[in-house]
Every structure is written in structure tokens, then in C-alpha cells.
Amino acid sequence: MVRAYVLIQTDAGCAAEVTEHVRGAPGVGEVVAVTGPYDVIAQVEAADVGVLGRTVVDSVQAAPGVVRTLTCPITDL
Amino acid sequence: MVRAYVLIQTDAGCAAEVTEHVRGAPGVGEVVAVTGPYDVIAQVEAADVGVLGRTVVDSVQAAPGVVRTLTCPITDL
Amino acid sequence: MVRAYVLIQTDAGCAAEVTEHVRGAPGVGEVVAVTGPYDVIAQVEAADVGVLGRTVVDSVQAAPGVVRTLTCPITDL
Amino acid sequence: MVRAYVLIQTDAGCAAEVTEHVRGAPGVGEVVAVTGPYDVIAQVEAADVGVLGRTVVDSVQAAPGVVRTLTCPITDL
Amino acid sequence: MVRAYVLIQTDAGCAAEVTEHVRGAPGVGEVVAVTGPYDVIAQVEAADVGVLGRTVVDSVQAAPGVVRTLTCPITDL
Amino acid sequence: MVRAYVLIQTDAGCAAEVTEHVRGAPGVGEVVAVTGPYDVIAQVEAADVGVLGRTVVDSVQAAPGVVRTLTCPITDL
Amino acid sequence: MVRAYVLIQTDAGCAAEVTEHVRGAPGVGEVVAVTGPYDVIAQVEAADVGVLGRTVVDSVQAAPGVVRTLTCPITDL
Amino acid sequence: MVRAYVLIQTDAGCAAEVTEHVRGAPGVGEVVAVTGPYDVIAQVEAADVGVLGRTVVDSVQAAPGVVRTLTCPITDL
Amino acid sequence: MVRAYVLIQTDAGCAAEVTEHVRGAPGVGEVVAVTGPYDVIAQVEAADVGVLGRTVVDSVQAAPGVVRTLTCPITDL
Amino acid sequence: MVRAYVLIQTDAGCAAEVTEHVRGAPGVGEVVAVTGPYDVIAQVEAADVGVLGRTVVDSVQAAPGVVRTLTCPITDL
Numbered sequence: 001m002v003r004a005y006v007l008i009q010t011d012a013g014c015a016a017e018v019t020e021h022v023r024g025a026p027g028v029g030e031v032v033a034v035t036g037p038y039d040v041i042a043q044v045e046a047a048d049v050g051v052l053g054r055t056v057v058d059s060v061q062a063a064p065g066v067v068r069t070l071t072c073p074i075t076d077l
Numbered sequence: 078m079v080r081a082y083v084l085i086q087t088d089a090g091c092a093a094e095v096t097e098h099v100r101g102a103p104g105v106g107e108v109v110a111v112t113g114p115y116d117v118i119a120q121v122e123a124a125d126v127g128v129l130g131r132t133v134v135d136s137v138q139a140a141p142g143v144v145r146t147l148t149c150p151i152t153d154l
Numbered sequence: 155m156v157r158a159y160v161l162i163q164t165d166a167g168c169a170a171e172v173t174e175h176v177r178g179a180p181g182v183g184e185v186v187a188v189t190g191p192y193d194v195i196a197q198v199e200a201a202d203v204g205v206l207g208r209t210v211v212d213s214v215q216a217a218p219g220v221v222r223t224l225t226c227p228i229t230d231l
Numbered sequence: 232m233v234r235a236y237v238l239i240q241t242d243a244g245c246a247a248e249v250t251e252h253v254r255g256a257p258g259v260g261e262v263v264a265v266t267g268p269y270d271v272i273a274q275v276e277a278a279d280v281g282v283l284g285r286t287v288v289d290s291v292q293a294a295p296g297v298v299r300t301l302t303c304p305i306t307d308l
Numbered sequence: 309m310v311r312a313y314v315l316i317q318t319d320a321g322c323a324a325e326v327t328e329h330v331r332g333a334p335g336v337g338e339v340v341a342v343t344g345p346y347d348v349i350a351q352v353e354a355a356d357v358g359v360l361g362r363t364v365v366d367s368v369q370a371a372p373g374v375v376r377t378l379t380c381p382i383t384d385l
Numbered sequence: 386m387v388r389a390y391v392l393i394q395t396d397a398g399c400a401a402e403v404t405e406h407v408r409g410a411p412g413v414g415e416v417v418a419v420t421g422p423y424d425v426i427a428q429v430e431a432a433d434v435g436v437l438g439r440t441v442v443d444s445v446q447a448a449p450g451v452v453r454t455l456t457c458p459i460t461d462l
Numbered sequence: 463m464v465r466a467y468v469l470i471q472t473d474a475g476c477a478a479e480v481t482e483h484v485r486g487a488p489g490v491g492e493v494v495a496v497t498g499p500y501d502v503i504a505q506v507e508a509a510d511v512g513v514l515g516r517t518v519v520d521s522v523q524a525a526p527g528v529v530r531t532l533t534c535p536i537t538d539l
Numbered sequence: 540m541v542r543a544y545v546l547i548q549t550d551a552g553c554a555a556e557v558t559e560h561v562r563g564a565p566g567v568g569e570v571v572a573v574t575g576p577y578d579v580i581a582q583v584e585a586a587d588v589g590v591l592g593r594t595v596v597d598s599v600q601a602a603p604g605v606v607r608t609l610t611c612p613i614t615d616l
Numbered sequence: 617m618v619r620a621y622v623l624i625q626t627d628a629g630c631a632a633e634v635t636e637h638v639r640g641a642p643g644v645g646e647v648v649a650v651t652g653p654y655d656v657i658a659q660v661e662a663a664d665v666g667v668l669g670r671t672v673v674d675s676v677q678a679a680p681g682v683v684r685t686l687t688c689p690i691t692d693l
Numbered sequence: 694m695v696r697a698y699v700l701i702q703t704d705a706g707c708a709a710e711v712t713e714h715v716r717g718a719p720g721v722g723e724v725v726a727v728t729g730p731y732d733v734i735a736q737v738e739a740a741d742v743g744v745l746g747r748t749v750v751d752s753v754q755a756a757p758g759v760v761r762t763l764t765c766p767i768t769d770l
Contacts, residue, residue, distance in 0.1 A: 544698070544734050546700075573697070574766050575764065580698050611727035612729075613725040613726070613727050
């Protein structure tokens with residue numbers, strides 16, 4: 001099992017739409033809008049890093065209004 | 078009650094329009110054009126961080142000419 | 155109640171020590187090492203934004219090896 | 232009369248000390264710790280831009296723990 | 309009286325047009341093309357910081373080909 | 386099994402020492418000096434993302450002369 | 463013989479298409495999607511640095527969805 | 540006589556066209572594609588800094604596919 | 617004759633000392649403290665680009681408190 | 694045969710010493726101080742990319758005052 005925080009920058013004003021779009025997608029846990037240089041942060045869980053990558057591409061980057069995503073896999077030291 | 082400074086970058090030449098658009102919106106206090114890497118700085122006040130987020134999206138990021146916003150909630154140490 | 159993700163950059167090789175130091179501090183939830191431009195991500199919860207600020211300063215920034223922290227309060231749209 | 236927002240980055244953990252040091256200095260209005268890429272934001276007022284510069288150097292940059300300051304004079308369009 | 313240096317980035321190849329457009333505008337002194345990360349540097353003078361801001365918006369940012377401007381008011385220590 | 390490319394910045398002149406130090410460590414495959422903004426690139430393999438994290442900290446970041454590492458886990462789409 | 467790692471940034475959501483497009487091109491070895499600030503990393507091999515350059519331009523940069531590439535030739539100390 | 544290195548970033552895949560376009564222009568010496576964060580580097584020579592500026596604008600920035608140029612005049616200590 | 621604007625970043629609080637140190641040096645015209653990402657801007661004039669380079673090194677970079685300088689020769693289109 | 698431009702950032706005021714130190718080293722051609730974000734640019738030639746790497750480390754990065762080097766191998770399209 002792999003978990004990651006995905007830091008998302010959106011076009012100005014699109015945080016709500018992106019949050020709605022990403023929430024509830026398979027493998028996606030909490031999705032919240034935040035302040036700071038990122039607009040939305042999502043927690044993603046997957047069977048392995050490969051599925052993690054596909055989840056980020058299919059469920060997060062595909063959301064209209066997403067400009068850039070930065071996936072930070074948890075190495076859980 | 079939560080307060081924040083919102084640092085705003087606009088398209089070249091749009092500082093005045095953005096200032097006009099944002100001024101007077103609910104929850105928005107002083108809005109001024111500035112020099113430096115940011116074009117406009119607004120003070121926003123909200124009942125809680127959730128309302129703060131919506132105010133920034135609805136009242137600031139929605140203004141035509143806004144390129145990027147950086148919300149800095151006051152932690153008031 | 156206010157929640158935030160705190161993105162932490164550490165000196166090279168200090169992710170484990172910082173994670174240990176921050177874990178269990180009052181108001182601090184999950185603290186994990188991650189890959190990518192950040193080394194550790196912590197979830198922090200506080201009664202209000204003021205307490206959030208103090209928690210970040212006292213419990214996170216005080217950890218030896220912390221270079222920079224970026225607090226992203228959740229606006230929960 | 233000139234007013235400016237001064238965005239301040241401090242060494243990790245020094246936001247409180249810097250806020251204390253800067254608060255109450257002549258020409259300095261509100262000084263608050265914030266979250267995001269800046270640690271403290273101060274409002275400074277001066278008779279003219281020259282005095283503004285001296286105030287920033289003498290009252291803000293002189294505070295132990297200040298790494299970088301970014302002064303954004305208000306052009307009040 | 310307030311003076312400022314305005315550092316200007318233009319679209320590739322537009323330095324000459326921007327220099328022509330800005331030169332001679334009210335409140336604008338020397339305007340020259342430069343090498344380095346900026347393409348044009350203008351000296352602007354105004355009765356106060358408010359007029360300075362309007363001059364930059366109306367006379368500099370309005371020039372076709374201007375991508376970004378960075379106004380550096382002189383604090384003349 | 387998880388694989389990752391680890392992009393390493395070193396102090397000026399330390400690429401050879403870092404390459405020597407990291408080569409042959411458990412879980413570390415090819416380690417080579419490169420030109421460009423990174424000085425060394427290592428391929429790391431681990432049973433899971435947790436072991437990956439420890440390998441990067443213990444075998445790469447611990448090498449004298451390492452300034453910053455950027456771990457890019459392969460998601461193998 | 464010259465080898466290089468090519469770090470590739472793609473438009474959001476295009477990592478899979480770029481990986482498909484680049485894989486199998488002459489001179490191109492492993493091509494994988496990754497997490498972090500880069501989306502895809504390819505290993506390229508060429509007779510000399512000139513052929514390396516052409517391979518990157520013709521086989522990697524030509525792939526639809528590629529925004530920026532950073533070629534890191536291996537100097538193999 | 541003034542000489543300068545002009546560091547050129549191009550749209551992805553355009554290094555060859557830009558090199559062709561710039562090569563042979565008056566005042567332009569060697570023009571080569573390179574790897575790293577820049578795509579092409581040209582050596583330019585001119586009677587004085589003014590002519591240098593015009594050469595960069597007319598012969599380099601005018602080339603289709605040029606995104607940004609950075610002119611580094613040689614001060615030849 | 618070559619002229620250039622030299623953009624100077626100083627250690628926090630050192631703008632006044634740097635301005636004093638640089639003012640009056642041979643080849644150096646106006647030297648003023650400014651607000652924004654640069655702390656001091658100097659105008660330098662020299663017989664040619666070589667002398668310009670030496671002036672910047674000897675009269676500007678030598679000033680205690682100077683962190684980084686960015687010389688922008690005027691190409692005077 | 695491989696050629697590269699090496700872009701060098703030095704500590705403030707060290708351009709001359711670095712230029713002196715690097716000039717004349719085996720494999721090193723022209724070495725000149727420049728204005729702009731880089732302080733010195735060297736042309737390096739080597740039998741292959743491996744020797745290129747060693748030359749940069751041994752003859753350029755070893756020079757006192759060198760902060761960062763960026764090697765741009767010529768791909769000679």
C-alpha cells in the first residue's frame with residue numbers, strides 16, 4: 001500500500017471545482033482547499049506506486065482547472 | 078474571527094480594475110495597489126478559515142485580471 | 155477548529171529526526187517523511203489560527219534540522 | 232504621507248521574537264505573524280519614502296532573526 | 309516628490325517598441341534597453357507614491373509587449 | 386518493489402566523492418555524475434516506499450557534500 | 463558513446479501519452495513516469511553529443527504534451 | 540568592440556530552427572544547441588553596446604521559437 | 617562609453633552602509649537605496665565594458681554587506 | 694571531442710580570481726568575466742563527456758570563490 005500527498009495548483013478561482021471533481025474518485029481520500037502557494041491538497045492511496053501514478057493522472061490532473069500537481073509519496077520513516 | 082493579507086499578482090496594467098472589483102466585497106477591508114513583485118494587497122476578514130477561503134475565491138480570484146493570489150492568514154502570535 | 159498541512163524542508167539527512175521530534179507534540183496529528191521537494195509533511199490542528207501559529211513555531215520550527223516550513227491552512231470549501 | 236506593507240522572512244522559529252522586536256517601533260503600525268511563504272507582515276507609515284526606507288532598515292531589518300524583507304509601498308490608485 | 313526605477317520584462321524582441329512607447333510619457337525620465345534578465349529600465353518621477361503608481365500603470369504597463377514590471381521606489385537613505 | 390531516480394545537488398567540486406560514497410550502498414544501482422543543474426543522479430530500488438525513504442536518507446543524504454536531494458519514484462504508467 | 467538522463471515536464475495529465483510516444487524511439491532506453499517536479503524521465507544513448515541533441519529534439523521534445531526538457535549528460539567520473 | 544554570450548531558451552523542439560535562423564546573421568559568431576536549462580548559446584560581437592542590443596533584438600529575439608534570451612556581455616577582466 | 621544599472625542585494629539592514637561605501641567611487645554615479653527585491657541600485661559609467669566589469673567588482677561587490685549584484689548594461693536602442 | 698560552455702556563479706567580488714585560476718587549465722579555452730546572473734563563462738573541450746566532467750570538477754569547481762557551475766555541453770545540431 002502506498003500513500004501520497006498531492007499538492008495542486010489551479011487556475012485562479014478554480015479551487016472549488018477541482019476539489020469537487022477530485023473528491024470521491026477511487027483511491028482519493030481527503031481533498032481540501034488550502035491557502036498558500038498551493039490551492040488544493042489531496043491524499044491519495046494506491047496498491048503500489050504504479051497505481052498511484054495512474055490515480056494522480058486520471059483522477060487529479062484530469063480535473064479542469066488543474067495547472068500543476070506535485071505528488072509527495074509518504075516514505076513513512 | 079480570522080484575518081488574512083491576500084497578495085495579488087495581476088496581468089500588466091490591471092491593478093486599478095482589480096482594486097475596484099475587490100473593494101467593497103463582503104469581508105474585504107482595505108484593498109490597495111502596491112509596488113514590488115505583487116500588484117495589489119487586500120485585507121480579508123471572515124468568521125472562520127472556511128469562509129476566508131470562499132471569500133478569496135469568490136471576491137478576489139474572480140476579479141478579471143487576477144493571475145495568482147497568495148493568502149497569508151494572520152496567526153497573531 | 156483550524157487544520158493545516160505543514161510542508162517542511164530539512165537539512166539533508168534530517169527527515170527522520172525531525173519526524174521523531176514533531177510527532178506527538180500537542181496539536182500535531184500525522185507526521186510523515188515524503189519524497190519530492192519537501193522532506194516531511196505534518197498535519198496540525200488548533201483551536202484557532204493563533205494557536206495554529208504558535209504550534210507551528212513551538213512544535214515544528216523548533217525541531218533541530220528544520221530549514222523552512224510552509225503552513226497551508228485548510229479552508230475546507 | 233507614505234504607507235507600505237513589509238513582508239518579512241525570518242529564520243525558522245523566530246516569528247514571535249521578530250514580531251515583538253518590531254512592534255511599537257516608531258512609524259510601525261500592525262505587526263503580525265502569518266502563515267505562507269512569509270513569516271511576519273508589518274504595516275509601516277512614514278512622512279516620505281526616505282523616512283520609510285530608514286524605518287524599514289532601522290526598525291525591521293535590525294530585528295534579530297530577520298532574513299529578508301520585501302517592502303511594498305502602497306500607491307493607493 | 310518620489311522617484312523610482314521601473315524594471316521591465318518584455319516579450320522577446322519588443323524592447324525597442326516598449327522603449328519608444330514609454331519614452332516621453334509624463335513623469336517618465338530616462339528609458340533605456342538593457343541586457344540581463346530585464347529588457348528595459350525606466351526612471352519615473354511623481355508628486356507622490358499614488359501618482360507614481362498611476363504613471364507606472366498608465367504609461368509603462370500599458371505599452372504593448374510589456375510582460376511584467378517591477379517598481380523600485382528610491383528611499384534615498 | 387519500488388524504484389526511483391534520485392537527483393542530487395552537491396557542494397561545488399564534490400560530485401566525485403558523493404558518487405564514490407553512494408555507489409555500492411544497499412539498494413543503490415547506477416550512480417553517475419551528470420552536467421546540468423544536478424551534479425549526480427542515482428537509481429535506487431527498495432522493497433517498498435518506506436525502505437526507499439530510509440535508503441535515500443541513510444545511503445545518499447548521509448554522503449558528505451550532499452546539499453539537496455530530489456527523489457522521483459517511478460510510477461511506471 | 464554518450465548517455466544522458468532527460469528530465470521531462472509535461473502538460474497536466476499527459477505523462478502517459480508522452481511516455482508512449484517516446485518509448486521505443488531510436489536511442490531511447492527506459493522511459494518512465496515519475497512523481498515530483500518532473501513527470502517523465504528517459505534514458506537516452508547516442509554515438510556522440512551531437513546525435514544526443516538531435517535525439518532529444520526529434521524523439522522527446524517532439525512528443526505532444528512536452529512542456530520543457532532538461533538533458534543531463536552522464537560524465538561518468 | 541563588445542562581445543557577449545547570449546543564452547537562449549526556445550519552445551520545446553525548436554533549437555534547430557533557432558540555431559539555423561540566427562547563424563550567419565551580422566555580428567553573430569558561433570551559434571550552437573546545448574543541453575541544460577538553455578537550448579541555444581550564441582556569441583555576438585558588436586561595435587558597441589548599443590549595436591549589441593540591436594543585434595540581439597533583430598537577429599536573435601526575432602527568430603521564431605525564441606522564448607527568452609539572456610545577454611551576458613563579456614567584461615574581460 | 618558604457619553605462620549600466622547595477623541592481624544590488626545586501627544583507628538585511630546593510631543598505632545604508634553599502635550606499636555610503638559605493639557612493640563617490642570612480643565611475644559610479646547615482647547610488648540609492650530602493651524598496652522591492654533589490655536593496656540598492658547604482659548607475660555606473662566606464663570607458664568600455666572591461667572597465668565596467670572592474671568597476672563593479674572593485675567598487676560595488678567589494679562593499680561589506682553586498683550579497684549579489686546584477687549588472688544591466690544599457691544598450692540604448 | 695566534446696565542447697561545453699560552463700556558466701559560473703562566484704562569491705561577490707571573486708570573478709577576477711576565478712577567471713585567473715581557471716584560465717590556462719588543461720582543456721579550458723576562453724574564460725571571461727561577464728555581467729548578468731552569471732559571473733564567469735568558460736569554454737571547455739575534452740576527449741569525451743567523462744573527461745569533460747573531470748575537467749569541470751578539477752579545473753573549474755576547485756577554484757576558490759566558485760559557488761555554482763552549470764555545464765552546457767554543445768550538441769552541435
